[in-house]
Amino acid sequence: MGTKERRLREVEVREQLFLDATRELIRQEGLLNLQMARIAEKCDYAVGTLYQHFGSKEDLLVALAADNLQHRVDLFRRVGEWRATTRDRMIGIAVADLMFVRLYPEHFRLAQLAFTEVVWDAASPERRRMALDALEPMVLVCHQIIEEAERCGDLQLKGMTPQQLGLGPAAMTLGTHTMVHVKGVVDLGEMGDLYLLMMKHLHCLLNGFGWLPLFEPSDDAALKQMITRICSEVFNDIVCR
Amino acid sequence: MGTKERRLREVEVREQLFLDATRELIRQEGLLNLQMARIAEKCDYAVGTLYQHFGSKEDLLVALAADNLQHRVDLFRRVGEWRATTRDRMIGIAVADLMFVRLYPEHFRLAQLAFTEVVWDAASPERRRMALDALEPMVLVCHQIIEEAERCGDLQLKGMTPQQLGLGPAAMTLGTHTMVHVKGVVDLGEMGDLYLLMMKHLHCLLNGFGWLPLFEPSDDAALKQMITRICSEVFNDIVCR
DNA sequence: GCAAATTTTGAATCAAATTCAAAATTTGAT
DNA sequence: ATCAAATTTTGAATTTGATTCAAAATTTGC
Known part of the structure; x- marks a missing residue:
């Protein structure tokens, strides 16, 4: 079944989305002002989802x-x-x-x-x-x-x-x-x-x-x-x- | 008047006390666990006093x-x-x-x-x-x-x-x-x-x-x-x- | 000895990371 | 297509720990 693999790929894509968003936020507002909630928001996901990818x-x-x-x-x-x-x-x-x-x-x-x-x-x-x-x-x-x-x-x-x-x-x-x-x-x-x-x-x-x-x-x-x-x-x- | 100078010296001594206490806390518990309240406590001062010396x-x-x-x-x-x-x-x-x-x-x-x-x-x-x-x-x-x-x-x-x-x-x-x-x-x-x-x-x-x-x-x-x-x-x- | 000025205090506030129970979605069997 | 179980998402509630600030204590100057 390719279902599992598709899901895996989706998760990977989203992880990259989070990383890219973080990079952009850092460029825009600096490391100093980086907030988890902002990253999630920028990607239209809930913070909880962000925490599914990154433990902290x-x-x-x-x-x-x-x-x-x-x-x-x-x-x-x-x-x-x-x-x-x-x-x-x-x-x-x-x-x-x-x-x-x-x-x-x-x-x-x-x-x-x-x-x-x-x-x-x-x-x-x-x-x-x-x-x-x-x-x-x-x-x-x-x-x-x-x-x-x-x-x-x-x-x-x-x-x-x-x-x-x-x-x-x-x-x-x-x-x-x-x-x-x-x-x-x-x-x-x-x-x-x-x-x-x-x-x-x-x-x-x-x-x-x-x-x-x-x-x-x-x-x-x-x-x-x-x-x-x-x-x-x-x-x-x-x-x- | 030497009052002002004495005070100045006292403040300096206390600042050093805070710094030394911080150094020791870092050695004991690591940078990761450093807390402002603990530093103040270790020196028997209130946190507010610590903040008088260090803005953050x-x-x-x-x-x-x-x-x-x-x-x-x-x-x-x-x-x-x-x-x-x-x-x-x-x-x-x-x-x-x-x-x-x-x-x-x-x-x-x-x-x-x-x-x-x-x-x-x-x-x-x-x-x-x-x-x-x-x-x-x-x-x-x-x-x-x-x-x-x-x-x-x-x-x-x-x-x-x-x-x-x-x-x-x-x-x-x-x-x-x-x-x-x-x-x-x-x-x-x-x-x-x-x-x-x-x-x-x-x-x-x-x-x-x-x-x-x-x-x-x-x-x-x-x-x-x-x-x-x-x-x-x-x-x-x-x-x- | 006393009022004003200064310093200290630590409980209250605030910010932001993190959690987790409920809601939504997906899966797999029928 | 339908439904119950399993999985995923959600975001309001919690937690942690830095920071503030009004009240209390102390010092100063007269």
Whole structure:
């Protein structure tokens, strides 16, 4: 009987409806003013129905963060499949994030909250698992690039596992995203484009790893050109800087 | 008249009492279960009095994060005054953070929440200013090290300002702290000590900057020895790893 | 010693998440 | 097509916990 399956699909559709509505409400009124009742109302359902999908507000927030991550994964995958040097692809991962930030400008603010003890621990274990699973393929893409880099001699792991080496760039990008999204921590006036700066630091880090071919980070023009090239080769269907 | 001043001091003492009680409650029962009424009760004051100091719960959280930062600053300053090479001192900043994490194991979890839009924007502007001001001296210490490194030829800025260069290590440490403190994001079993790994990545980054003297990051023993040395020379009065 | 000003108090209020019994709908057998 | 059982939806009622504010207590200035 297909009845059960149809129902299952309907539930899934509605769940997505709730998530999209939540995303829109956050964009319109900010995380601060997000209310469960408003979400239900916006979708013409009763609050009780919303709670059938998400055990709590925290659960919903984690679910939304995980949902956003699906899209981030898509961008990472493109980079993974891109025919380019391993170093270009590693940098490409960071460029994918720049794209992701434009497509989901609220994601990192949401994620910062969702991974906070207060929210994370209040979400259901299943939801947490889903979020961690959503992270998994991104990690995988990075490791594959790192492994290939080692195989072809672009990179020496020097006793680190690919996982361990990957954590450096990951920490740097995560840290940057955090700083960018907290209002007031960095004086943007005198810092310029933080994300451009991040790309530069990432190059320095990769140089420090000895990841070939080395790149001269002081050459701003070359750096910008590289970003533009990656955008046009990998993300040319997405609006670009 | 000293009456006014005495009163002012009393208020300050009480504010600290509230902050310390909050810190303890968080350690005991977790951020999740923090309640304003409990804090007041623990200090034998009415909730109204607590609200005289902190306009809202969010205000209190930001205040506590800022208060913690004072202690982080103290550790940073020691490093700033340490007689050692500029590179050792830069690494020393990260070691200071390791110390800080032991002294205030809840800080980064709290900070992640406090700098979240939901909390940050709900705190009073004065409180936000205080928190940003608390950050300032830390930034300053780092810049001084970077500037001295350039002056004495240990480091080439290559077109970056000291502020801009400092953001790289800052992003990397912030990102690491975040990953360490969210349960489940990194499989600690196969990653080993994340903070030791961070030190290694930091060395790679500094190598990538060309910060002299270069350090071979694959030499685990030397890395650990370096950390131990910094602990004993700079933090020998604090319990050490 | 007393009235005005200030501070403290905590019961009352309020906001918003969450629940759950009743109503509506769907299912499956006849 | 009809009906009873099972499932789903509903939203008013409950709960939780932050916040307020009028009354009580205390301090100040004369």
